[in-house]
Amino acid sequence: MSKICPVFIPFAGCTNRCLYCDQNSLTGFSQSEITHSVVSQIKTVTSSGSFNKIAFFGGSFTCLQEELRQTMYRISREYGFEEIRVSTRPDCINKNIIDELKTNCVTEVELGIQTLNDKALSENLRPYDANKALKSLRMSCENFYTVAQVMPGMYSDSADKFLEGFEVLLSLKPRGFRLYPTVIFKNTPLEKYYKVGEYTPLTLSEALQICLYCTAACISNGTEILRIGIPTENLDYSDIAAGPFHPAFGDLIRTLALMLYFSESGNNLVSSKDGSRAAGYKSLVKKLSLYKIVDGNNLFDMHQVYKFIREQFIEGNFRLFKGQTSHFAEILQDKANHR
Secondary structure (H helix, E strand, C coil), X not given: CCCEEEEECCCCCCCCCCCXXXXXXXXXXXXXXXXXXXXXXXXXXXXXXXXXXXXXXXXXXXXXXXXXXXXXXXXXXXXXXXXXXXXXXXXXXCHHHHHHHHHCCEEEEEEEEECCCHHHHHHCCCCCCHHHHHHHHHHHHHHCEEEEEECCCCCCCCHHHHHHHHHHHHHCCCCEEEECCCCEECCCHHHHHHHCCCCCCCCHHHHHHHHHHHHHHHHHCCCEEEEECCCCCCCCHHHEEECCCCCCHHHHHHHHHHHHHHHHCCCCEEEHHHHHHHHCHHHHHHHCCCCEEECCCCCCCXXXXXXXXXXXXXXXXXXXXXXXXXHHHHHHHHHHCCC
């Protein structure tokens, strides 16, 4: 198993500020300052043990100047890392970049795609369109363990357009997804749109429903969900102006899945040893008496739960199931807002 050394190069490689970006000004660090920061972080992390993989988080690695990329490869080799993981944007992926990454022991690539809605990409100031995103994802999937990052609820996007694009992304078989429902940070262009009524963020209920759809689609397809909801590490909650944020977003998704499964599948029996797993966020599933405790083992698993939900979303009873999903999501939203 890989032991990963995380290194943060926030916003390095960014040439413009996206509408939702909470970076007050684009990173103005010199190459020497970035290099010094990377070396310092490596020394701090590796002082606690040995690591065989380095992961560059936060910036668009392949958008960095070539000289700086080569410096990062050299540092990685000097500190004994056998594999490299990078994050980047679709507009900074091409055949030459793919070849360069393979030559320098990059094994994992995360692409910040966000959506395939061209209008939303343009109006959020993302520097690529859907065709470029798909071309880059396809190239990356053919050569690396690839993760796609998406953002439901972006300005000028819609749930239907987002999910239509998500199905296309899923068909290209990335190994995993990160789902980050759009949150409004203070002092961003998006906050200005919000304040004047030009943008309405997803409610928590809406975000839960969209992310449940995506989660069920992924797990049924054998695709990993690496994260749901924006990262909370080092996050100052007071920086959030509005939007569907919750520190236990993933737990809320799992709870919504259980509520639907036990109420709609006809299978609501749970063994005593699985009772705690089935209880859900704040034991809400248990409090609603949606399952029964009985003797036995292995009466349900989460893969089975998500497979059932996927089938309901894509089959003829979609409308009825969607209504029930909304009902339970509203209950969860009410409980989560009073945490």
